[in-house]
Amino acid sequence: MTVNPEKAPDKPVQLEIEFAHGVPLKVRNLCTKEEVDGALELFVYLNLVAGQHGVGRIDIVENRFVGMKSRGVYETPAGTVLHAAHLDLETMTMDREMRRIKQELGVKLTYQVYNGFWFAPEGVYTRQCIASSQDRVSGKVRVQLFKGSVTILGRESQYSLYNKELVSMDVQGDYDPPDAGGFIKINALRLKEFHRLQHK
Numbered sequence: 001m002t003v004n005p006e007k008a009p010d011k012p013v014q015l016e017i018e019f020a021h022g023v024p025l026k027v028r029n030l031c032t033k034e035e036v037d038g039a040l041e042l043f044v045y046l047n048l049v050a051g052q053h054g055v056g057r058i059d060i061v062e063n064r065f066v067g068m069k070s071r072g073v074y075e076t077p078a079g080t081v082l083h084a085a086h087l088d089l090e091t092m093t094m095d096r097e098m099r100r101i102k103q104e105l106g107v108k109l110t111y112q113v114y115n116g117f118w119f120a121p122e123g124v125y126t127r128q129c130i131a132s133s134q135d136r137v138s139g140k141v142r143v144q145l146f147k148g149s150v151t152i153l154g155r156e157s158q159y160s161l162y163n164k165e166l167v168s169m170d171v172q173g174d175y176d177p178p179d180a181g182g183f184i185k186i187n188a189l190r191l192k193e194f195h196r197l198q199h200k
Helices: 039-052 077-093 096-114 121-132 179-198
Strands: 013-020 023-029 035-037 057-063 069-075 139-146 149-156
Touching: 013 039, 013 077, 023 039, 023 077, 035 039, 039 077, 077 096, 077 139, 077 149, 096 121
Parallel strands: none
Antiparallel strands: 013 023, 013 139, 023 035, 057 069, 139 149
């Protein structure tokens, strides 16, 4: 499914992936102008294109459900590209603390799926929680595939939490940079106390 990255094309390919509520809807090949939509069609297309560029092959040692180690070589070109693009869009559209919780739930879901607990009560509950976190994960992500790597080139979303004016050091907004001094001092109190006790 995947070619050796060393034998992949010498010219990268750029794609744009469109998401709605965390679900990929459409892929546009920005080089050939091809467009593919539909869950299965999109996945098959990404497997083909990303696989040609050596993306998505891993060699790992993992833990089986019964506790012993096993070695596996897996190929998932489409999954690798969609995962990278989705995480990038989440970073821009989800609140930091909400995303932290979603990441923890993602680890739990991985365990549940790997061990066959998709239909277990905890599996159903975890998926419902994750689904509710995706309400605003909508937009487009541009990626480049080249010799085994996936590079994010850009993203856009009507739900973007990035506010250039708010975080700019050149434009005065609601955020006043000197306020950071007090924030740093308060957060440093516990660190100072921790280190003071280390030297007793």
